[in-house]
Amino acid sequence: MLWTLALALDYTGLFLGWPVPRFGRTRLHDWRIAGEHLAERFQQFVIITLGETILLTGLTFAEKFTPDRVAPTVVSFASTVLIWRIYFHRAGALFPAAIETVPDPARLGWSAVHTHLIIVAGILATGVSHALVIDNPVGHEDPLWLAVILGGPALFLAGRSLLEYQVFARVSASRVVGLLALAALVPLTVARTPATAANAQVVVLAAVAVWDAIRERRHPGEAPAPPSRRPAT
Numbered sequence: 001m002l003w004t005l006a007l008a009l010d011y012t013g014l015f016l017g018w019p020v021p022r023f024g025r026t027r028l029h030d031w032r033i034a035g036e037h038l039a040e041r042f043q044q045f046v047i048i049t050l051g052e053t054i055l056l057t058g059l060t061f062a063e064k065f066t067p068d069r070v071a072p073t074v075v076s077f078a079s080t081v082l083i084w085r086i087y088f089h090r091a092g093a094l095f096p097a098a099i100e101t102v103p104d105p106a107r108l109g110w111s112a113v114h115t116h117l118i119i120v121a122g123i124l125a126t127g128v129s130h131a132l133v134i135d136n137p138v139g140h141e142d143p144l145w146l147a148v149i150l151g152g153p154a155l156f157l158a159g160r161s162l163l164e165y166q167v168f169a170r171v172s173a174s175r176v177v178g179l180l181a182l183a184a185l186v187p188l189t190v191a192r193t194p195a196t197a198a199n200a201q202v203v204v205l206a207a208v209a210v211w212d213a214i215r216e217r218r219h220p221g222e223a224p225a226p227p228s229r230r231p232a233t
Contacts, residue, residue, distance in 0.1 A: 038109050039096040042116050046087055049120050053080050053127030060131040072137045072195050075202050076130035082205040083123060083156055089212045090222065091160075091167040098167040098224035108166060108226060115162040122156030129198065137195040146190055149197045153205055154182045169227045174211035178204050 054077065061073045095112070099105045129149040161175040181204045189197040216222075 036096040038099065038112075042095070042112060043088075043092065045116060045120055046084075046092075046123070049123045049127075050080055050084055053123060053130065056127050057130045057134065060134045068137055069134050072130075072133045072198060075195075075198050076134060079126060079130070079153070079198070079202045079205060082202065082209050083126065083153070085209050086157075086160060086205065086212065087119065089209070090216065091164040094167055094224045095163070098226045101224060102226050112163065112166060115159055115166065118159030118162065119156055122152050122154070122159055125152030125155060128152070133194045133198045137198075138193045140193075143190065145194055146186065146197055149194060150182050150185055150189070150201055153201050154179055157182070157208070166226055167224045168222070169225055172212070172215065174208045174215070177211075178208040181207075 057073060057076045057080070061069055099108055102108050125148055129145070129152050132145050132148065157175055157178050161171045161179075164175065165171050182201060185197065185200050185204070189200055
């Protein structure tokens with residue numbers, strides 16, 4: 001709760017331009033962006049959110065130990081690890097360099113704020129789904145639960161696709177296929193157990209991560225090329 005409040009205050013100040021009495025608000029073109037520092041802040045938000053997800057998974061499992069809760073806990077942890085891998089793969093790691101190549105770093109930084117809000121929201125929703133599935137792995141599937149179980153990873157992949165476009169001016173096919181696969185799982189899992197939907201979404205995330213690794217081997221050393229890249233001199 002305190003972390004959520006701190007995040008809300010931080011983003012509220014950002015959206016309001018950090019108004020100061022007698023000095024007014026800061027304007028976008030006044031920002032002086034340090035790419036590495038800004039990227040580290042974004043990465044810290046993501047890491048903290050992933051940590052909260054792991055903590056929630058552990059606390060939920062610790063409430064009551066039964067054999068049917070073990071597998072969903074393992075799947076939940078695997079899902080968190082895959083999200084970490086997908087986020088930091090290439091675009092997440094090269095975001096600082098991307099900022100240094102554009103003529104208007106502040107604008108790219110501002111757009112990345114919105115992108116990371118989507119990413120963090122997706123991770124938080126995924127964490128909530130982990131708790132739901134661990135508590136009730138083989139019970140009746142609630143449509144709202146299904147929306148969280150599949151919608152959390154989908155929201156994360158959507159935000160991650162935006163980040164990739166901001167860094168490379170393209171979106172990998174793995175992101176699009178992953179989103180389509182999660183959408184296709186809705187009618188297939190709506191009458192199944194929560195654990196079935198959770199298992200299915202972790203398979204999709206694993207496929208995206210493997211696809212990313214294969215692409216990296218085929219295209220090693222790819223440099224950032226954001227849409228508004230600064231012309232070479």
